[in-house]
Amino acid sequence: MPERTSYDAVIVGGGHNGLVAAAYLARAGRSVLVLERLDHTGGAAVSTRAFTGIDARLSRYSYLVSLLPPAIVRDLGLRFAVRKRTVSSYTPAVRGGRPTGLLVGGGEARTRESFAELTGSEREFAAWQRFYGTTRRLAERVFPTLTEPLPTRAALRAAVDDDTTWHALFERPLGELVEETFTDDLVRGVVLTDALIGTFAAAHDPSLRQNRCFLYHVIGGGTGDWDVPLGGMGALTDALAEAARGAGAEIVTDCAV
Ligand SMILES: Cc1cc2nc3c(=O)[nH]c(=O)nc-3n(C[C@H](O)[C@H](O)[C@H](O)COP(=O)(O)OP(=O)(O)OC[C@H]3O[C@@H](n4cnc5c(N)ncnc54)[C@H](O)[C@@H]3O)c2cc1C
Structure with a gap:
């Protein structure tokens, strides 16, 4: 009971958003109550001990960190660490009746080799590097705005400072850029994962929902990297709950609103 x-x-x-809001409001001297329906906080960002007898906490749903602004970690004094992934993805495929696949990760040389083996040339990997070089430059410019007052379209366009990229990623369906850039259908599919996942949109959807989904997958941390939280996502939300409580917020679980 409160x-x-x-x-x-x-x-x-x-969830993490409620906990962050609670921590900042409490630190600003407000009286704050968090009501959580479940018997624990964290929402979709929680950990579990998945293997009996092994004391390892693994993420249960949400599992990679990219969009968490470092300023929040600093402001709230969160004791929370991430590690780089060595492999981003592996996509199995069958080519000419033979099992193969596309490895992204394990170092540039291994990724290059995997692209060449799958597609039969150096072309797709070169296109991949150019494409993600562009999104990385975009990330540096757009990520800082996430913790600032919402910029106008014109202000963001000025910050991006590259009309070709602006048109390709903010004005036209992403499918057009992907088709212009890559020729291999599997490579196109791997790129589009970040655009389509969870949206129910198509690559050429005029709503540009796929573009928005793609953008938040490639701008995190100003690099687009997705890192693994030590102790799973629950380590982060436990630290957030501790920060909120430490600042004076009350958290009541088993309390549906
Ligand atoms: C399977 C999966 C994988 C994902 N992977 C990633 C990932 O790797 N990286 C990433 O950044 N994002 C990922 N996401 C997205 C991310 O989990 C969400 O964006 C994030 O959890 C949203 O946080 P939130 O605090 O807004 O809401 P939630 O995490 O959904 O938390 C909402 C909380 O509110 C509680 N609640 C709801 N209604 C009531 C009520 N009426 N009364 C009381 N309490 C209530 C819920 O029980 C829950 O604890 C993933 C999501 C899913 C489902």
């Missing part, structure tokens, strides 16, 4: 009958802010749901 300790009081009145609060400056009542937050429904103790």
Whole structure:
């Protein structure tokens, strides 16, 4: 049960967003109550001990960190660490009746080799490097704006400072750029994973939902890297809950609103 009958802010749901809001509001001197339906906080960012007898905490749903602004980690004094992945993806395929696949990771030489083996030339890997060189430059310019007041379209375009990239990623369906850049259908599919996942959009959808989904997959941390949290995502949300409580927020679980 909550300790009081009145609060400056009542937050429904103790996922990472609710916990971050609670921590900042409490640090600003507000009285804050978080109400969480489940018996634990964290929402979709939680860990579990998946293997009996092995004391390893693994992420249960959400599992990679990219969009968490370092300023939040610093402001809230979160004790939380990530590690780089060595492999981003492996996509199995069959070519000419033979099992093969596309490895992205394991170092540039191995990735290059995998592209060449799958596609039969150096072309797709060169295109891949140019493409992700462009998104990396974009990431440096766009990621800092996520913790600033929402820029106008014109201000963001000026910050991107590259009309070709702006048109290709912000004005036209992403499928057009992907088709212009890559010829191999499997490579196109791997690139489009970041654009289509969870959207139910198509690569050429005029709504550009796929472009937005793609952008938030490639700008995180100003690099587009997705890192592995030590102790799983639960380590992050436990640290957030601790920061919120430490600042004076009350968190009540088993309490559906
Ligand atoms: C399978 C999966 C994999 C994902 N992988 C990644 C990833 O690798 N990296 C990444 O950055 N993102 C990933 N995401 C997305 C990410 O998990 C979400 O963006 C994030 O969890 C949203 O946080 P939130 O705090 O807004 O909401 P949630 O995490 O959904 O938390 C909401 C909380 O509110 C509680 N709640 C809801 N209704 C009520 C109510 N009426 N009363 C009380 N409590 C209530 C819920 O129980 C829950 O604890 C993934 C999502 C899924 C499902």
